[in-house]
Amino acid sequence: MYRRVACVYELLHVMKMNEKKAILVLEDGTCFNGCSLGAAGETSGELVFNTSMMGYQEILTDPSYAGQIVALTYPLIGNYGINEEDVESYRLFLEGFIVKECSPFSSNWRSKIDLSEYLTKNGIVGIQGIDTRSLTCHIRDFGSQQGIISTVDFDMIRLQEKAKSAPGLTGRDLVAKVTCEKPYDWVNKEGAPHLSPRYKVIVYDCGVKYSILRKLAHAGCSVHVVPAKTSFETVLEMNPDGIVLSNGPGDPSVVSYMIKNIKGLLGKRPIFGICLGHQLLALALGLKTSKLKFGHHGGNQPVMDLSTKKVEITAQNHCFAVEIPSQGMLHKSSYGDVEITHLNLNDKSVEGLKCHSVPAFSVQYHPEASPGPHDADYLFDRFLQTMKS
Amino acid sequence: MPKRNDIEKILIIGSGPIVIGQACEFDYSGTQACHALREEGYTVILVNSNPATIMTDPEVADKTYIEPITTEIITKIIEKERPQAILPTLGGQTGLNAAVSLAEKGVLDKFNVELIGAKLKAIKMAEDRSQFKAAMGRIGVQVPESVYVNSLDTALKIIDAIGFPAIIRASFTLGGSGGSTAYNIEEYKEYITTGLETSPIHEVLVERSVLGWKEYELEVMRDLKDNVVIICSIENFDPMGVHTGDSITVAPAQTLTDMEYQKMRDAAVRIIREIGVETGGSNIQFSINPENGEMLAIEMNPRVSRSSALASKATGFPIAKIAAKLAIGYTLDEIPNDITRYTPACFEPAIDYCVVKIPRFNFDKFPDTTQELTIHMKSVGEVMAIGRTFKEAVGKAIRSLETGRSGFDPLLPSGIDAWTAEQKSEYLQTKLITPTPDRLWHIADAFRLGMSLDEIYNYSRIDKWFLYNIKQITDLENEIKQRHLKGNDASQKNRDFAMDAELLAKAKQYGFSDIFLARLCGSDEKTIREYRYRRSVRPVFKHVDTCAAEFKAFTPYLYSTYETSCEADPTTKRKIIILGSGPNRIGQGIEFDYCCVHGVYALKELGYETIMVNCNPETVSTDYDTSDRLYFEPLTMEDVLEIIHKEKPEGVIVQFGGQTPLKLAVPLEKEGVKILGTSPENIDVAEDRERFALLMNRLGLKQPENGCANSAEDAKKIAKRIGYPVLLRPSYVLGGSAMRIVYDEQGLEHYISHAVEVSPEHPVLIDSFLQDAIEIDVDAISDGEEVFIGGVMEHIEEAGVHSGDSACSLPPYSVNNEIIEELKKETRIIALALNVIGLINIQYAVKDKVIYVLEVNPRASRTIPFVSKAIGVPMAKIAAKVIAGEKLRGLNMPENITMRHTAVKEAVFPFLKFKGVDTLLGPEMKSTGEVMGLDKDFGRAYAKAQMSANYCLPLVGSVFISVRDKDKKPIVQIAKKLLQMGFKITATKGTAAALSEENISVTPVLKVIEGRPNIVDHIKNNEVQLVINTAEGKAAQEASFSIRRTALTYQIPYFTTVAGAVAAVRAIEALKSGTLDVRSIQECHQR
Ligand SMILES: Nc1ncnc2c1ncn2[C@@H]1O[C@H](COP(=O)(O)OP(=O)(O)O)[C@@H](O)[C@H]1O
Ligand SMILES: Nc1ncnc2c1ncn2[C@@H]1O[C@H](COP(=O)(O)OP(=O)(O)O)[C@@H](O)[C@H]1O
Ligand SMILES: [Mg+2]
Ligand SMILES: [Mg+2]
16 A cells, blocks of 8 residues: 555645645555645544535535545535535534545535635535545445544554544444434424424434425424434323434444334334434344445435335435345334335345334435435325324 | 337437538447347347448348438338337437328338337427427426517517517428527517528527526436436536537536536426436436526437437446337346446446536638527537546547647737737627637636636626636646746757646646647647656546446546546557547548447457547447447547557557548657558658659659649749649648639639738648549558459549549449559559558549549548448458458458449538538538438439438429539530420520520529529529539629528529539439339348
8 A cells, every 4th residue: 555655645745736735544554645625633534435426515514424534526526615505404523524626616606605614614624636536446445444634744654543543433322422402393494384284293313414304394294303312201292293213423233222212112103214213213123234345425326115116316325234134025023024115226235114013114315315316205205194194 | 127029120210411410429329229229139120321320330230221311211111121119219300300200101100110219299299399398387397488470570579578689499490490599679580580481381489598597408317117317417618508519518517506406307307207208318408597596498309319428428328228228128227237237227327527528610611601609509529528627627628629729728819918908808808708619718818818707707608617717727827837937948948848746747637738838838749748757747547437436347448637546457468559530520520430440340350459549429439338448538649648658559550530540640650659550651651742742753643733832923833834723732721711723823812812821831732623524532451462442433523522522423433444444553553552551542533534643541531431331341340450460362352342233422511500601512521421322223322312411302393504604515415304304494694595505495584683583582482493503703603602502591402513413313314213212231232
């Protein structure tokens, strides 16, 4: 690795004239020299790459990226700036940001500030001007690993050590870091639709993306968000029509309190799990989760609905996945049969499941998209249906 | 779903000749479709009149009909072959229209043939603007307001509602003309009137204009299970008002938030479902208001299009191939992605680079027309470039164009420094407001002159993000000048050139070519290149892999960029690089791509690894599975050398791609590259007129008397010596067409003072112009010992009409055998004298039984595909094998070809697209494409060629004749024949007199200048079915201009040479003597 690095340095040093230098070092010693993007300083986390060509603002504000340094494979980022609407949470949770070229100039009628300014304001340390494609190939071939970006320390050996010792995702409860402190009710900017709320929905906030709340509110639900640690008894006392297990960061297996809550809620109220919520539901149902080589992060993942055999192009962002049950596509749980309903056509991994005897279903991908295609919108209606019956 | 087994024979209709708006992209898509369908075990019947296509190769379809794409002919083919289905969506607009008319005329029902891919209803809904509008209404997608009107009055009533500027489109115009933008009431009245006139149903559409809005395209695919995916989003650099075909375009969309993009995606999905295109690809155009994001749908093409080809090359997703598989029942999830192998085609490509397409224009050939770009396509070709940034990609695209620009070269007029600020900004304003092919460069100039980004935006309406990127480029340009101009004065430049390596690398990452850098630093390309090598500032190569590296790529489809890790990993196999022909342009089109592709096929057969280099996204050669390895790169020294250094091939083939690679032969060899085939030395002998003249003398072969003038005086002397008329070939042109025939000394003086510069640096070549000579093309292959004569083609039009523009016949139809044998002999002599290894093309002129050599092209020629298909011998393939070292003897060539049929090539012209251009032919090539007519005798073959070229010869009616004096004799026979065949004859005074003298009954008609109703009125009133009109001298030509132009607009067949008229008469005779029948080339060439 180091030899390649040397020449990397030779050439890449180049574009950084009159720009502040930054360096990215991976656990395995691979190193990329670029220039500073956003805040100065040092940051470490697990490296993931996202292949979406648009939607960097949504990605930046997605709480699921807590603990991670996000590299975008599309090289030209920041072109349309940052606007006030396309936010998925109240702050940026990711550890660091990597792009090939961040546009110093934004062009869009909604744009309020430039991307780099936005990152600086939010204290995000980033790097640009590196060969993001070779970084992506590296992660693809050797699996995801820890990385560190620094604009202050340029000693590769020392940085590699820091990268190694950085906390990984596995076995770490990141939900606790991102969930809201107290419950709150959600109302869309454009206000609730005219019809009075049809259903009362409680959303467990494991790092929820606002778009989930927007979709629910838009579908005519009164939306109440609660912290992940809220006990299922408390939730039941609020007497909701249905419960949504939100997306969120990290390793599901260690979020025991959520798993406990879900067990308490199964069969009592309709449940809809999204992403991490899907993994937590699976765990509650006795299925296993495990870490993928480098996860799915992007807006072009083909998923087949096994009942209709139709394919939807989905937005995804996860490093862990539910394992295919040993008994095959049907899993016998203490809550009755659990069926695998969706598969990823790229790697045949589990993308959705449904309980036969209790009203509960979940998907690994993001029906709320943002960023990504809206093909899976129908799932919110499906949830409304389950609440009706 | 499994593939359908209720059908086993499928008819594919090609797109016919290359015309503006329909180029090789449909050869690419059609060829892919044929391969895909046969792979699935279907029998494929193909009809296409264009011989220069890969799809019409005998191996590509089971039965190949090189026949006119007309309802009548295709009906015959259907009757003969009885296919169960037609796949109409892969042959461009021509194929689609043909299918529609077959359906509407009941042919499909009669022979129960099914339309697969798109049903009639869907096609109509997408194509008919009012139906489309209604459909959009049903699904709540906005379109620009528009109203149909049938009279000027109603037009005037509704205009307030629409407002100015307004787009006016005439319905069902022949040749797709009509349609313009009116900015004021005068223009409005004018366009409405002409529109109503040209529309056969006297209807025009008046549409709200959204000029200046952003324009986008989405490539959409749908399968029978109703899965829909978007393959690629394309953003137009030029805003609405410039046809997407003429716009610089960029993929993916650069300035859309995900929110806006998904809104567009949702609309696209709803649109393809509502229109009901069952399977395959569609192209949907949108427009967005940059002020508030308001979105409108502009149009949908329910078929693969130019943009689909671009999208395929831009993403690596083979739209046409997949479309074909979907049409026969497969669904997207059942088809694997060739590039990643283990993932399905049911996904949306993610790309991690920026793609820039720039159209190639040929206005230089049509100096009389405006270069303004409008809603009608005028470009003749395009280049695509891939880079990791927009700046890099646009730089690569510019040098791919081969317009002599190596980057953002300044276009500022000399002496501008003396101008006042006002004058400058006035100049820039006009350059920025009016879209022209040069606007991209004017933007850079505007920045150089310090105009602000906002100002440039206000004039051009080009998105500020693009403008900013260009500013970054000009800023860097400045920095380089600042830091490196000093100390680099001519005296010591080459010796010790130095440049900060960081700055150099940054410049490369910004897409600066070595030549451009050399210009900036007052150095030269070689110096910069060698310095760059020394400082190891070299490009790396990356994969186009459909998935932004998420999965491993298995097909080596590569582009260069200045980054750190290289993915090329070349093999150690025996390998040969074939250089492609770059963008289509008049004079160098699809024929050369055809030859390159055949070169690849042949070398594969010989077991070589083949490496293709090209930058034209429309072509078969840039399909990732044509060659073993594809480099999508500019065809310049710099870029080609980098590939050669990386791949280290046994050699490079330069003779298939036309002049583009041929130009590189000598310089490449200087860099130690092995050129396979004819040696650069001998190429130079053939290309350099002086060296060539010496050779001709040595061989005792005749050339037209010629000389080379270094001054006006010189020129006159030489012309006198040679004798008028003379043909002038200046080496430097002040604009306008280069070659010119002058008949006398005034003509010469005028030309020299107005059109060209004559000086020792810019000499003018003067040839005696052979009048009324027969021109003949010969294509041959030589292995250095033996020469195989592929074809001797007799031109219909006399010498003086460019070989690419005149029709020709194989075998010859008038010259006798001694001449033919003599031509073959001379060809052998020349080929061996030049020690040609591979292809050679020679143009001869025969006058009074004397043979003159006009020129020798030591390379593939335009006629290679035509000859190959006429004689059933794949010339280019054989040449490739010879180049690789095989001997003709070993390739068991047919001794002498006996043809059981006649093949006629006819050219097609873009005149209709260019207002105010005369249709007279000359020594400058103007045609964009060609067709082939095949039949048992010349008359029929010529008739078919005319049909294919869309000149429908009349069988009855009245013929208008108006010819120059020297033609008044030969025209008599023609007139007699026409009378015998029952035509009425009308003529202008002089001609009428000449004819009546020979007591031919003729009705005189008025010339335009003589009052009304004149000949133009008669043509418009549809009282003329055929026009024969020759004119000589400026005055006569201007006087008769409107006749030819009107005939053109009203699609009345016209002939501007006597030779053409003679042939036409023979064709009409043939047509009257019985109907035409059809024959596949497989039948023609059974041995
Ligand atoms: N309403 C309009 N206002 C301004 N420009 C338009 C409008 N409609 C079309 N155009 C321009 O004309 C071009 C050609 O129009 P289009 O409808 O796509 O016809 P075509 O079939 O020739 O592609 C478009 O690419 C766009 O730039
Ligand atoms: N001496 C000549 N007399 C008559 N016609 C000529 C003569 N030289 C060239 N031409 C005409 O001009 C055309 C173009 O000339 P050519 O030398 O072939 O240039 P190009 O390189 O464009 O093919 C020829 O096809 C021929 O019709
Ligand atoms: Mg269009
Ligand atoms: Mg020629």
